[in-house]
Amino acid sequence: MNAPNQSGWKPGTPVQDHNAMSGPDTVTGNRALMLEEPLLFEIGHVETTGVDLPEPSGGASRLGGMEREAAIGLPGLSEPETVRHYTRLSRQNYAIDLGLFPLGSCTMKHNPRLNEKVARMPGFADVHPLQPVQTVPGALEVINELAHWLIELTGMHGVAMSPKAGAHGELCGILCIRAALEARGDARKVVLVPESAHGTNPATAAFAGYEVEDIPATPEGRVDLEALKARLGPDVAAVMITNPNTCGLFERDMKAISDAVHAAGGFVYCDGANFNAIVGKVRPGDLGVDAMHINLHKTFSTPHGGGGPGSGPVVLSEALSPFGPLPFTARTADGVVHLVEEENAADYGHVQAFGRMTAFHGQMGMFTRALTYILSHGADGLKQVAEDAVLNANYILRSLEDVLDAPFGPSGPCMHEALFSDDGFAEGLSTLDLAKALIDEGYHPMTMYFPLVVHGAMLVEPTETESKAALDQFIMALRSVAERAKAGDETMKTAPHYAPRRRLDETQAARKPVLAWNDPNMA
Numbered sequence: 223m224n225a226p227n228q229s230g231w232k233p234g235t236p237v238q239d240h241n242a243m244s245g246p247d248t249v250t251g252n253r254a255l256m257l258e259e260p261l262l263f264e265i266g267h268v269e270t271t272g273v274d275l276p277e278p279s280g281g282a283s284r285l286g287g288m289e290r291e292a293a294i295g296l297p298g299l300s301e302p303e304t305v306r307h308y309t310r311l312s313r314q315n316y317a318i319d320l321g322l323f324p325l326g327s328c329t330m331k332h333n334p335r336l337n338e339k340v341a342r343m344p345g346f347a348d349v350h351p352l353q354p355v356q357t358v359p360g361a362l363e364v365i366n367e368l369a370h371w372l373i374e375l376t377g378m379h380g381v382a383m384s385p386k387a388g389a390h391g392e393l394c395g396i397l398c399i400r401a402a403l404e405a406r407g408d409a410r411k412v413v414l415v416p417e418s419a420h421g422t423n424p425a426t427a428a429f430a431g432y433e434v435e436d437i438p439a440t441p442e443g444r445v446d447l448e449a450l451k452a453r454l455g456p457d458v459a460a461v462m463i464t465n466p467n468t469c470g471l472f473e474r475d476m477k478a479i480s481d482a483v484h485a486a487g488g489f490v491y492c493d494g495a496n497f498n499a500i501v502g503k504v505r506p507g508d509l510g511v512d513a514m515h516i517n518l519h520k521t522f523s524t525p526h527g528g529g530g531p532g533s534g535p536v537v538l539s540e541a542l543s544p545f546g547p548l549p550f551t552a553r554t555a556d557g558v559v560h561l562v563e564e565e566n567a568a569d570y571g572h573v574q575a576f577g578r579m580t581a582f583h584g585q586m587g588m589f590t591r592a593l594t595y596i597l598s599h600g601a602d603g604l605k606q607v608a609e610d611a612v613l614n615a616n617y618i619l620r621s622l623e624d625v626l627d628a629p630f631g632p633s634g635p636c637m638h639e640a641l642f643s644d645d646g647f648a649e650g651l652s653t654l655d656l657a658k659a660l661i662d663e664g665y666h667p668m669t670m671y672f673p674l675v676v677h678g679a680m681l682v683e684p685t686e687t688e689s690k691a692a693l694d695q696f697i698m699a700l701r702s703v704a705e706r707a708k709a710g711d712e713t714m715k716t717a718p719h720y721a722p723r724r725r726l727d728e729t730q731a732a733r734k735p736v737l738a739w740n741d742p743n744m745a
Contacts, residue, residue: 256722259310263739266297272304314722316666318526322688322696326639326669326681327420327468329498329520331688336598337523337591346590351582355561361586362559366551368593372516372535375596375604376494377507380543382536383550383589384579388495391515391534392426392462394547394579398513398538399460399489400430401545401576408487410459416445417675418467420493427462437461439675442633443469443641447478454486464493465509466500466637468673469630470615470681480510489513489542497521498686499612499638502605512539521607522592533588544574549583610686611638614693618684621697625704629676638685644678648710653678656707658725661718663699 251258283289299307316323323330341347349361369381382398385391396413403410413427416437424434437453438446445463461483465473473479480490492506494514498521506514518533519526526532538546549563552570561583562570599607612635619640623631627645630636644653657667657680669681682700684693706714718725 255313257310257313259307259314261739262299262307263297263741265303265307266299268293268295268297271298272300321665322684322692323666324668324682324684324696325666326470326641326683327495327672328526328669329495329517329638329683329685330526331523331685333523333525333591334595334598337594340594341587341590346586349586359559362551362561364586364589364593365583366553366559368589368596369535369551371593371596372537375501375505376497376511376514376516376537377505378511378514378537379507379540380538380546381550382538382546382579383584384547384582385515385534385536386580386585387532388493388515388517388520388534389422389426390532390579391517391536392422392491392493393430394534394536395491395513395515395538395542396426396430396432396460396462397547397576398536398542398545399491401574402489402542403459405545405574410457410488412457413459414450414453414461416450416461416463416467418443418445418469418471418673419462419464420468420495421672423462423464423491423493427460432459439469443467443471443630443675444473444633445475445479447475447482450479451482454482454488456487458483458486458488460489460491460512462491462493464496465506466496468681469633469675470636470639470641471630471633472500472637476509484510494537495520496638499608499615501608502601503608507537507539512542513537518588518592522595524588524591524595533585533592544572545576546572547577547579548572548575549578607686611684612636614684614686614688615640615682617690617693618682618697621693622700622704625701625708626680639681639683641673641676642680642682643676644680644707647678647707650712651707651710651714653680655714655717656680656703658717659703659706659714660699662720663703665696665699 245253318330318332345360346364349358355362365383369383372381373379382391382394385394411433412435413424413432414435414437415424415427417439427434435453437450440446444467450461461479463473463476463479465476467473483490489512490510492509492511492514494506494516497506497514497516501521513536515534515536516522518524518535524533536546548567549561550572551559552562553559560566562572567573567575596604615636615638619628619631619636622628622640622642626642628641629643629645630641644656647656653670657670660667669679669683671679672681673679684696688696703714713719716725
């Protein structure tokens with residue numbers, strides 16, 4: 223029997239074929255630099271600790287009778303054990319700093335290190351939301367400057383900076399629309415959402431209390447303008463449209479859509495998640511958009527997830543700006559930027575605000591990174607961002623359409639992403655099998671089974687930050703697995719073969735997840 227090491231973890235006999243990598247089993251379970259990593263509970267021990275602290279002196283408890291009667295049972299680890307555990311786990315993750323991240327619509331692109339350097343500067347990194355407003359004039363300047371450029375780039379009238387993410391921004395925009403309708407005594411109950419819109423759009427409208435109705439797409443993947451016009455009426459509050467849409471196409475009839483919705487007394491909400499495809503090229507305000515959220519991580523390169531809170535500013539038309547949420551920044555005639563909140567909103571003529579989206583203004587780290595990105599690129603650079611994103615996506619599309627079905631390939635150039643389907647795969651093989659095989663090639667899979675208008679959808683977004691060499695390597699890998707899927711390669715059903723773990727039973731993982739560790743000695 224293996225004796226426990228000093229930390230209490232017992233190295234067990236390796237499980238036969240714990241993954242499908244070739245070669246003999248090892249005593250440790252490790253395979254060279256692919257290290258087998260146990261849970262913290264298996265490494266540490268509840269009777270050990272990595273630090274020595276004096277016994278706390280007596281004093282009244284501040285827990286109000288909520289004290290725990292028994293120990294929590296957390297394992298104790300030393301600093302090296304803790305650092306090594308999380309470092310080893312991180313080596314099993316895919317990341318944008320490792321390679322191309324082809325998730326369609328999610329826009330996983332390089333985060334410039336200049337942005338990170340600026341965000342870590344004193345005064346930005348250490349600002350706190352509970353500081354007195356008079357101590358953070360620089361932060362207010364950053365927020366106001368970023369707000370200014372977001373308005374300029376979109377051709378809109380105002381902006382709400384406080385929403386924390388894209389879906390949060392959608393809700394903000396819909397609440398602005400509801401407030402505007404209520405202000406004119408217009409009780410409308412329906413929001414129209416095209417099939418090619420993002421999945422969060424109907425969820426947001428329903429969450430805000432509206433009835434949601436679908437608008438079909440044309441065979442070429444764009445909104446059916448005539449079907450939309452036929453459904454407009456006095457009960458329609460808004461249309462939520464994604465442009466460029468989730469099929470990777472620009473809505474050519476966007477101005478006609480806006481004109482028709484406005485003529486019927488409704489508002490136009492545009493999902494701005496794909497703004498990176500048109501930034502510097504098209505201003506949504508010129509197309510009749512009333513509200514649009516902007517995912518700062520998608521268009522302006524702030525981290526997507528792990529780098530801090532998200533940020534989804536919402537730009538507003540002149541009709542909706544009076545109803546935008548508090549707080550916001552405003553520059554007075556003396557050149558000073560002030561924070562407008564409930565107590566001084568009347569001084570700035572902003573008395574129709576529907577309320578707040580968050581307790582505090584926003585996310586300084588994301589604001590600072592986004593403003594750095596905008597200023598470092600300039601007008602010509604931002605225009606090139608859009609051009610390169612579109613160029614890369616079309617390079618992917620045209621390089622693969624002979625081996626992968628591209629349902630909207632004939633609809634003209636795609637925008638920021640290329641959409642493929644599983645049409646032509648051998649019987650028994652699916653998009654999921656191709657995605658798992660792509661992991662063996664060293665890539666995170668693309669977005670799968672979305673949008674729903676395409677069966678077995680594969681949505682690929684290379685972004686503007688990838689070189690031609692990186693795209694060529696990815697194309698080679700995707701061509702290879704696509705050819706295997708069409709040829710009926712049965713080994714794809716058990717892929718990935720070289721990942722730290724085999725394929726999960728995804729049905730059981732979703733319906734019966736194991737989320738808690740149970741001590742086998744307590745069974």
